[in-house]
Amino acid sequence: MHIDILTLFPQMFEGPFSESILKRAQAKQLVEIALHNIRDYSNNKHKQVDDYAYGGGAGMVMMVEPIDNCLQKLKSERNYDEVIYLSPDGELFDQKLANQLSGKKNIAFLCGHYKGVDERVRQNLITREVSIGNYVLTGGELATAVVVDAIVRLIPGVLNDETSALSDSFQDNLISPPVYSQPADYKGWKVPEILLSGNHAKIDAWRHEQSVLRTKERRPGMLDVD
Numbered sequence: 001m002h003i004d005i006l007t008l009f010p011q012m013f014e015g016p017f018s019e020s021i022l023k024r025a026q027a028k029q030l031v032e033i034a035l036h037n038i039r040d041y042s043n044n045k046h047k048q049v050d051d052y053a054y055g056g057g058a059g060m061v062m063m064v065e066p067i068d069n070c071l072q073k074l075k076s077e078r079n080y081d082e083v084i085y086l087s088p089d090g091e092l093f094d095q096k097l098a099n100q101l102s103g104k105k106n107i108a109f110l111c112g113h114y115k116g117v118d119e120r121v122r123q124n125l126i127t128r129e130v131s132i133g134n135y136v137l138t139g140g141e142l143a144t145a146v147v148v149d150a151i152v153r154l155i156p157g158v159l160n161d162e163t164s165a166l167s168d169s170f171q172d173n174l175i176s177p178p179v180y181s182q183p184a185d186y187k188g189w190k191v192p193e194i195l196l197s198g199n200h201a202k203i204d205a206w207r208h209e210q211s212v213l214r215t216k217e218r219r220p221g222m223l224d225v226d
Contacts (some may be wrong), residue, residue, distance in 0.1 A: 001031045001104065001155060002078065005144060006070050007111040008049065010035035012141040022149060025158045033148070038062075041069035050114055059115035067121050069108065074108060083108045083127045085117065086140035086147070090129030093147055097130070101147075103155035109147070111140030173222045177210035 005013065015020060017033055025031045039047040043065065050060040071083065081104040084200070093209065110117070111128065122129065132143045152158060180191040194206045215222055 001102075001152070001199055002106045003031060003033045003148060003152075004036060004074050004080075004096040004106075004108040005033065005111065005148075006036050006038055006067065006108065006111055007139075007141055007144075008038055009111075009139065009141055013145060016145040016149065021153050021158060025152050025155065027108075028157060029154050030157050031152050036070055036074070038066050038070055041064040041073070043069070044182075052197050053115065057115075061115050062113060062117040062121075064120045067117065068125060071108065071125055078106050080108050080127075082105045083110065083125060085110045085112065085122060085126045085129045087112060087116065087129045088131050088134070088136050088145040089129040092134075093132050095114050095150075096102070098150040099141075099154060100146075102151040109140075109144045109226070113139040127149050173215075174208075174211040175214040175222075177207040177214065 007013070013033075013035055017026070022031075022033075026033060038049050042049050042063075048063075049066045050062050053059070053061045074080075082101065084107065086109065110121070110161075129218045130143075130147060132146050137143060180195060184196060192206070194202055197203065
């Protein structure tokens, strides 16, 4: 998978993309992530990328030209399955969408700032708008990092145990069951006996039951999904 990220602050990705799973995925050449500073594509001598909104109002707007210049350069090098804009009013990101995006070959992400991007970007250059929640962040970088992490970990070969992602919360419209590790008894806090029994059929049944119970308690709406 190849991922291009259009941003005003590429240094914000240094931490998330240089540690843990994402670092390993890049080292294995299972994913290639390229960062592009939108300011480099401004034709203004001051590298301006924002201006006041037509009609007035508070806040600045990211201009269409630098974003278009950057995307046209990238599109001359590869075809994109999706060009995604991270926006509070986009479709809500979930595990189903993560699964879908993990199978793509080329994805570009646009990180917005200020009061957002010129609407003509959204109308003409973007194929999909995604939100990670009903709240507003300072910019799209953190949201992009979340989405990239969620989809890259699903690429075959990224996780050491490829079956691990299949048992994650939300994969089957259920929350994952509780998990335990050593010691079996800590300060009188004991691991359920069923998990120590060695009877894998009963353990699987117990885990499914716990997943259903947790989902009813914490995400009851998920059980209504077909």
